[in-house]
Amino acid sequence: MPKNSIKQDENINNISNKDLLIRLFSYLKPYKLRVFLILILLIYVMLCGLLNPYLMKIAIDKYISSKNLQGLILLAIAMFILNFLSMIASKTSIQMLSKVTNKILLKIRQQLYEHIQKLSFSFFDNRPVGKILARVIGDVNSLQELFSTSLTSFIPEILTLICVTFIMFYMNFVLALMAIIVIPFLSITLFSIETISRKRWQNYRRKRSNLNAYTHEDFSGIKIIQGFSEEEKTSRSFLVLTKDMMDSFVKAVRLNDSFWPIVTLSSGVGTILVFFYGISLLKSNRITIGTMVAFIAYISMFWRPIINISNFYNTLITNFAAGERIFEILDIKPDITTIKNDIMPKITGTVEFKDLTFSYNNDATILNKLNFKIYPGETVALVGPTGSGKTTIVNLISRFYDPTKGSVLIDNINIKYVNLESLRSQMGIMLQDTFLFSSTIMENIRYGKLDATDEEVIAASKSANAHAFIMNLENSYNTEVNERGSRLSVGQRQLISFARALLANPRILILDEATSNIDTHTEKLVQSGIQKLLTGRTSFVIAHRLSTIRNADRIMVIDKGNIAESGTHKELMKLKGLYYDLFMSQYKFLD
Template sequence: MTTMKVTERVQGMGGPGRGGPFGSSMVGQKSMTFGPSAKRLFARLAPERVKVLAVLALAVASVALMSIAPKLLGTATDLIFEGLFGKQLPAGVSKEEAVERLRAAGDDRVADMLSSMNVLPGQGVDFGAVGTVLTVVLVLYVGSAVLGLTQGLLLNGVVQRTMLRMRAEVEDKIHRLPLSYFDKQPRGELLSRVTNDIDNVSQVLQQTMSQLLTSLLTVVGVLAMMFWISPALALIAIVTIPLTIAVTGAIMKRSQKQFIAQWRATGKLNAHVEEAFTGHALTKVFGRRREVERQFADQNEELFKAGFGAQFASGLIMPTMMFLGNLTYVVIAVVGGLRVASGTMSLGDVQAFIQYSRQFTQPLTQVASMVNLLQSGVASAERVFELLDASEEPADAPGSAASVSRGRVEFSHVSFRYEPEKPLIEDLSLVAEPGQTVAIVGPTGAGKTTLVNLIMRFYDLDSGHITLDGVDVSSMPRRSLRGQVGMVLQDTWLFHGTIRDNIAYGRPTASEEEILAAARATFVDRFVHSLPDGYDTVIDEEGSNVSAGEKQLITIARAFLSNPALLILDEATSSVDTRTELLVQQAMAALRSDRTSFVIAHRLSTIRDADLILVMEDGRIVEQGSHHGLLAAGGAYAALYQAQFAGPVVEEESLV
């Protein structure tokens, strides 16, 4: 038997980085740049490429119809204006004669306007032609609206299915992550990524994709129509594009950092709130409410500053774009008016062009206003991608599942450390024979739980081997290995469901008779009948409608029902009363029969009947043997026993 050296206790399930119920710390995160993250996010739409192409086609058609309509409205304006103008001219003369008379009278500007019109002197407005044009325009607008609605419905399905796959991928990823990841990650921070961040990505994609697509296509369509009407005026409008890119890029560069900080602060605050609420009773008992409130206020203030900075920076985009658009509108109106006066453009074309200029700057403004939402969504996507990119458990070695029939467990020169620079277990060797109950005792932090975690392959060894019935656990699929091991922990875990369902969690295929037999064997049956709904009593999320001891009994019944080949009990009776403990020990004795069991215990009364007791002290296995043999030896185990059972008596005698 060699020794095991523990130089420093590594935190258990709470893990490094947790601040307990009075605070929390954040895992360092490295943010990605906006471009690659946005590209990766939109690449997730690839499985919906057919529908995305359909959305694109509908958007193009909708924008095309919308872009043609102003030009036709300009035609209607020309018909009305030309009719009104023609009615003022004397009938019976040609347009050319009317133009010559105007020039002779010195009205060259009016003559220029008249020469560019399609006017019949003395004839008024052709309302039939105007009505036809307006009807066509109405059809175009209705068709554009219908196509846009269809596009929105398709896009909604695309986004929601994409989010469905992302949530499923995150859920699957969580089950592939090693236990060490959860040890180092505050639970509230992880929940924030899985819930808040994914929801934010969904909302942002839903709100921005349709509007961004339509706005960009509108810019292209409107620009084409503007060049068709007047290339000179179109060039004036184009000036706004580089200005828009420059202004938006400068603001985005600043606000993206703020959005990253905002969502980090959100995760940090969630982690603190989750821990503070979980330990709410402790904050009351130890009078730490003011400290918790101060830490909450500090982190809330941090979130406020980050959120204010992000929204303020991105909020500058909208008014800046409106200002640039208004400048363009003024220039086009002035130049267009001069061109109408000179006869180089018709009034309808100027009207259409002014409408196009509005349609041109409006989508640019909309794109700019969507930037802050898009930045927020990409910042959340980065945090989800960090989770998806986290290192997973090493893949199982190829091979078939091995069945544990005897339950012989052997540690052979095992070494392990949670952190490379901090040795924990060094060159440990021990053997647990089939059917033996091996108890592990010692002070807190001696690495007792680490031993059973290694058997379950929650962590992989640095060196050495652990075998079950001669089969190296590292060669066994994790699911197969863990399916043959029953485990009862000190910290009970029950899910929201009935007591029957929680017991059956150990073996879902168990019959009603088997569930009841497990409940009777572990004395669950004794208190269930006092509950209003018996085995159908629903346990709430916190398990507050059953006592701590009753919850522990349910978890023991769950392990009993699973009928494992190897049993691990980690302070399994720590939450039950003394009388119930005696009954549970009897149940545990029946449960441990004919199977190898590892029992971690602080209460030495629970392991008196163990076949082998390992005593760990100062990082080493200092003693091993039976209960009576170790007491007779008068060593470390005897000292622990005396301290636990004789200590109070000695103290009373010394006071007398």
């Protein structure tokens, strides 16, 4: 997948109008009965509208001309009943349509959200979060008008247009011909505008996505912005992106607005031709006044559906870009897929890398033909320079990524062949980037085991030595931590994350810089809890603070994508190689 930055326009694959409409309206299938009832009601409303001019013709030619008051009253009562029922039918259809449309949008948004959750880390690595949010929120909302107008405008108006055209030709062939003579010109013009307009709306949505992504990142890093007094700079960037979005919107709307003058002009020309020829027919007594009045009414009814259909066509063009952006995400296949989807048996803890090579997006190689085997219950520390591949190794064990070449085996089973949930549910992961949700401390820790009792959560917190500081908070375990845990210190957030990993009671434990932000006093307390946790399970510990991994069963020094050294702390110190240099440099620095 190509990388995309905040200010870079996204490249979206164009979908043909036909395919896009088929995919969009496939969401109507579960509501076929309701849609059918809505159409029946709308058709009734349409027929009432069609009958009114004809009933007016009868009133003029039959009852008014003969001064038949009784017949006129009965006709008026019939028209009132028909139109009253039409009003009720119209209101009912709008309410039903609103419910169907909202359910469809709910389904699309849920489907999109669930699909994004299944996508691998590479998808999120290459796309700003703000641009993903623009698809889930803004683009889905844009489809609401499309679904509502398709039923209220397109289908009923097409039927109205057909019926009115038939009635006009039935009443007078030449007058009808005069009314529709400009339709070919109108169709060609609108089709030409659509080609350009769609590209402009695509550009607008790209610019809006850029603004959304920038705003999301800006507010996420507000402490850095204020800390370095960069508010003025970010405001200028925001203004540039806002102007880009505004300009693209104005260009798109300006072209769309040309629809109405063209349709109105065509309507005016057609009406003038009908009047011009109709007057000559009246003078020669070839049509009655009632017929002329009815025909004028039908002329209005003929152009109204054309205007509404043009409006629907306009809506299609406006929202096609939103549909393309949604389906572009839905069509992305997850990089991490299970070949057989077998359930992972209870893990004993053997982990093996066989001839494993890995690179991100086919860039520089991070790991090169890596081979090692870890045995059940063994604690392995991964050390090495920044960027050497330590975190990549644990990400591959958790199958956040798949190897470029080679394989990862757990208990001699290639993890590509097992169900992801059954694999990861047996792992406890504490990543370097501590993340807390906008909830209570209790719920954040319980995330490691959703069915855990409060007592189990508290026990895990005590083991991680987080219980003491939690109890000193105003609401203890019910304290809200705010977004990303902003109410807590970095060290406190890491202790809560550690308690979450403890609660999961995993078969394989991964600690990525688990004590990097804990002070020395707290670290001593945590180390006892770590040792209890490490007992009886396979563990991988990444630590830049080498004093914390002295007791590891094996220390693997990763350098330039390979295992440079491997052994216990004492063995590696005697070797006086890379590990010795790293350890001594830290010791001298601390001293």
